[in-house]
Amino acid sequence: MSTSALDHRTTAYRPALAWFAALGSAWVFVLVTLGALTTTIGAGMAFSDWPLSNGSVNPHGWLVNPDMFAEHSHRLSGMIMGFITIALAVWVGRTDSRGWLRKLAWWALAIVIIQGVLGGKRVLLDSIDVPGFEMTLGQMLRIPHGILAHLYVCILFAIAAALSKRWIESKPQVEPTEPRLRQFARLATTLVIVQLVIAASMRHNNAGLAIPTFPHSTPAGDWLPQYWNYQVALNFAHRILAVILTFVLGWLVAAVWRDRASSSAVKNLSLAMICLLALQIALGISVIWTQRGVNYTTAHVTVGACVLATTFLLTWWLHRGVIEGEVETRFGEPSRASS
Incomplete structure (x- = not known):
C-alpha cells in the first residue's frame, strides 16, 4: 500500500463503510438460517459435488426441490457473505487507522475462507468412514463448521460496532x-x-x-x-x-x-x-x-x-x-x- 493511501487512514465516522458493515452483520443471519434449515431437513448432501451444485451455479430444479433449495441457497448465501467480507476487510484496511480493527477485519476474512473449505470438505469427504464412529469424516466436519460460525458472528458484530457513529463519536x-x-x-x-x-x-x-x-x-x-x-x-x-x-x-x-x-x-x-x-x-x-x-x-x-x-x-x-x-x-x- 502506498504512503499516500496510508495518510488517508482515519478514525472518523464513515457512513458508507458503517452501513456496509451493519448490513453485512444482518446478512450473516440469512446464512445462519439457511444453514439451520439445511441441517434440520437433512439436506446437506443434496448435491454430491462442490463448489458447484450438480456442476452448475444454477442447478436444474433447485427452486422446486426443498432439499436442493435449502442446500444451494446456503451455498449462494455463503458466497455472498464471502464477497461482503472481502470488501469489508479491504475497505477497513485501506481507510481505518486503528490497527486492531484492521487485524479484526482480516481475521473475519480468514474465518470465512476456512468456513468455505470446511463446508466443501463436509460434502467431498462424506463417504469416508471413521473407525469407531457412527458419523463419516464429512459429517464430523459439520460440528467445527457450526462452531466457527459463532466466532465469525462475534467478529463481524465487533467490526460493525467499532465503525458505528455512536462508538466513534461518543465521549469518554x-x-x-x-x-x-x-x-x-x-x-x-x-x-x-x-x-x-x-x-x-x-x-x-x-x-x-x-x-x-x-x-x-x-x-x-x-x-x-x-x-x-x-x-x-x-x-x-x-x-x-x-x-x-x-x-x-x-x-x-x-x-x-x-x-x-x-x-x-x-x-x-x-x-x-x-x-x-x-x-x-x-x-x-x-x-x-x-x-x-x-x-x-x-x-x-x-x-x-x-x-x-x-x-x-x-x-x-x-x-x-x-x-x-x-x-x-x-x-x-x-x-x-x-x-
Whole structure:
C-alpha cells in the first residue's frame, strides 16, 4: 500500500463503510438460517459435488426441490457473505487507522475462507468412514463448521460496532464501567458460546430428541433421564446450561441497569438480549413438543445466534473505553478516562 493511501487512514465516522458493515452483520443471519434449515431437513448432501451444485451455479430444479433449495441457497448465501467480507476487510484496511480493527477485519476474512473449505470438505469427504464412529469424516466436519460460525458472528458484530457513529463519536465516560461488570459480561458471553457449542454438537449427533419430553426427562415425570449415553448427556447438559444462562443473563441485565456509566443504548441492548433469550427458551420447548418441527427448529438456531450477537455486543460495548485506550486498567482497577 502506498504512503499516500496510508495518510488517508482515519478514525472518523464513515457512513458508507458503517452501513456496509451493519448490513453485512444482518446478512450473516440469512446464512445462519439457511444453514439451520439445511441441517434440520437433512439436506446437506443434496448435491454430491462442490463448489458447484450438480456442476452448475444454477442447478436444474433447485427452486422446486426443498432439499436442493435449502442446500444451494446456503451455498449462494455463503458466497455472498464471502464477497461482503472481502470488501469489508479491504475497505477497513485501506481507510481505518486503528490497527486492531484492521487485524479484526482480516481475521473475519480468514474465518470465512476456512468456513468455505470446511463446508466443501463436509460434502467431498462424506463417504469416508471413521473407525469407531457412527458419523463419516464429512459429517464430523459439520460440528467445527457450526462452531466457527459463532466466532465469525462475534467478529463481524465487533467490526460493525467499532465503525458505528455512536462508538466513534461518543465521549469518554468520567465514571468508567465497573471492572466487575465487564468481567461478568465476559463470563456471560463465554457461557452463551459454550451453550451454542453444545447445541451444535447435539444437533449434528442427532441428539435433539434424545430426551423427548419437557419439562421432565421421562414420560413418568422423572427429572433425571432413566438411562445415559452420549446423546442423552449432550441434551441434558443443554437443558441445564439453559437454566444457568437464564439466571446469568438476568443478573447481567440488572447489573447494567444499576451501573451509572451505562448509556440508554446499552441498557436497551440488554433488554433486547433478555427478550431474545425468552424467545429462545420458548422455541426450544416448542422443538420438543413438536418433535423437531422444521420451523421451530430452524428458528431456534437463528435466535440462538441472535442471543450470542446481542450478548457479545453488550460485552464489547462495555469494554469500549478499554479497547480504544480511553480507560487504562492497573491491577484490575480502571483509572479515570482521559480527556
